[in-house]
Amino acid sequence: xxxPISVAIAACSFLLLVSACVAAGQRTxxxxxxxxxxxxxxVFPPDHIWxxxxxxxxxxxxxxxxxxxxxxxxxxxxxxxxxxxxGSPIGIPYTTVGSSQAKVEVDFYYPDESxxxxxxxxxxxxxxxxxxxxxxxxxxxxxxxxxVFDVSYENGQWYGGSGAVFDxxxxxxxxxxxxxxxxxxxxxxxxxxxxxxxxxxxxEHAIRFTAPQTxxxxxxxxxxxASNRSGAEYPPLGQRFRLKADVDxxxxxxxxxxxxxxxxxxxxxxxxxxxxxxLSGAPDERWDNDAxxxxxxxxxxxxxxxxxxxxxxDPDSGRSR
Numbered sequence: 001x002x003x004p005i006s007v008a009i010a011a012c013s014f015l016l017l018v019s020a021c022v023a024a025g026q027r028t029x030x031x032x033x034x035x036x037x038x039x040x041x042x043v044f045p046p047d048h049i050w051x052x053x054x055x056x057x058x059x060x061x062x063x064x065x066x067x068x069x070x071x072x073x074x075x076x077x078x079x080x081x082x083x084x085x086x087g088s089p090i091g092i093p094y095t096t097v098g099s100s101q102a103k104v105e106v107d108f109y110y111p112d113e114s115x116x117x118x119x120x121x122x123x124x125x126x127x128x129x130x131x132x133x134x135x136x137x138x139x140x141x142x143x144x145x146x147x148v149f150d151v152s153y154e155n156g157q158w159y160g161g162s163g164a165v166f167d168x169x170x171x172x173x174x175x176x177x178x179x180x181x182x183x184x185x186x187x188x189x190x191x192x193x194x195x196x197x198x199x200x201x202x203x204e205h206a207i208r209f210t211a212p213q214t215x216x217x218x219x220x221x222x223x224x225x226a227s228n229r230s231g232a233e234y235p236p237l238g239q240r241f242r243l244k245a246d247v248d249x250x251x252x253x254x255x256x257x258x259x260x261x262x263x264x265x266x267x268x269x270x271x272x273x274x275x276x277x278x279l280s281g282a283p284d285e286r287w288d289n290d291a292x293x294x295x296x297x298x299x300x301x302x303x304x305x306x307x308x309x310x311x312x313x314d315p316d317s318g319r320s321r
Contacts, residue, residue: 033051033053033204034046035204036051036197036204038096038138038168039096040141041138042143042169043205044169044170044318045169045170048171049220049308049319050190050191050205051205052206052266052320053265054266054267055265057240058307059307060239060307063306066234066235066239067300067304069211069213069233069234070211070212070213070300071276072301073300073301074299076279076296076299077277077295078193078279078293080281080284081283082284082285082286083289086129088128088129089129090283090287090289091281091284092136092281093127093128093136093282093283094126094136094137094138095124095126095138097120097122098139098140099142100141101120103117103119103120104118104119104158105118106118106119106121106148106158107158108160108161108162108163109160109161109162113162113174113177114162115163115164117146117165119158119163120139120146121135121137121151123153127151132149133149134147134149134188135147135148136188143167143168144166144168145190146163147163147165147166147180147189148161148162149161149162149181150162162180163180171318172316172317172318173316173317174223174224175223176223176316177223177224179224183225183237183273184218184225184271185218185222185223185237186208186222188208188280191206191280193259194282194284195287197258198259199286203259204266205262206267207259207263207267207269207281208268209268209269209271209278210271210274210278211273211274211277212275213234213273214229214235214270215227215230215231215234215237216229217237218238219238219308220238220309222238223238236270238270238271239269240270240306241270241303241304241306242263242303243260243264244302244304247260247298247302253288253292255287256291259279259292263303276300277298277299
């Protein structure tokens with residue numbers, strides 16, 4: 001027998017149980033998940049696209065083509081670890097400061113697509129090795145993320161290629177067509193594998209990764225392209241991929257298994273041109289490089305592109321359905 005609507009509403013309100021609401025013929029939304037955290041800050045709200053699970057999303061129509069282009073036989077590489085590589089820590093470092101940290105002006109050579117700042121850079125800020133020279137700083141009092149590409153300091157002046165500031169409590173994306181400290185106009189820190197997450201046993205966000213060749217287009221939530229290739233065989237920046245559900249990772253080391261499970265649940269987001277299937281993470285002396293090598297048994301054939309377009313509420317917002 002169908003219950004009167006007033007009874008159904010009362011049942012849902014009073015019992016607060018999903019089973020009661022379903023029995024009453026009322027639709028219920030699942031409870032919101034948790035945000036990943038960094039120090040005292042949530043790293044974007046739970047329904048931000050970076051934190052959205054992708055296990056239930058459809059496979060993209062161009063998935064096979066894009067996997068072929070990136071490299072079906074190419075192996076995954078955890079681009080983070082302990083120790084040094086060519087004199088620098090392995091991975092993209094970040095640091096935290098309080099709101100009392102003095103902020104400085106940065107002279108950008110892409111000022112038209114950079115947030116003017118000022119930025120809380122200081123003499124001991126860690127800088128990524130290699131050509132990108134990222135400096136990533138989280139103000140853990142204000143929960144604001146500051147990121148600079150190609151940072152340097154000369155004669156009392158800070159310089160950078162481009163810079164971006166992100167409110168970790170919000171959904172705002174870069175203006176359409178703007179880069180950030182990353183090619184795709186995305187934040188970097190929310191996509192890094194961090195040791196603390198793996199130690200806790202779960203990564204609750206998408207992981208940043210790179211591919212050798214991308215298209216001169218971007219898809220939500222990316223805001224910028226970095227290619228002159230127009231062929232449909234090349235994936236656009238911002239494209240989400242996931243590890244296929246039937247890939248067996250039960251024999252992986254604890255550290256590698258947590259990363260692999262995140263690749264199934266949250267997937268990974270294409271953020272820049274680079275080596276094929278390189279996963280970004282923060283350096284930490286507690287990483288076991290031998291344990292992380294289990295991830296290298298994964299190949300491009302183990303992945304599929306997913307279609308996130310149905311999650312978009314507003315193209316200028318990171319909030320997802």
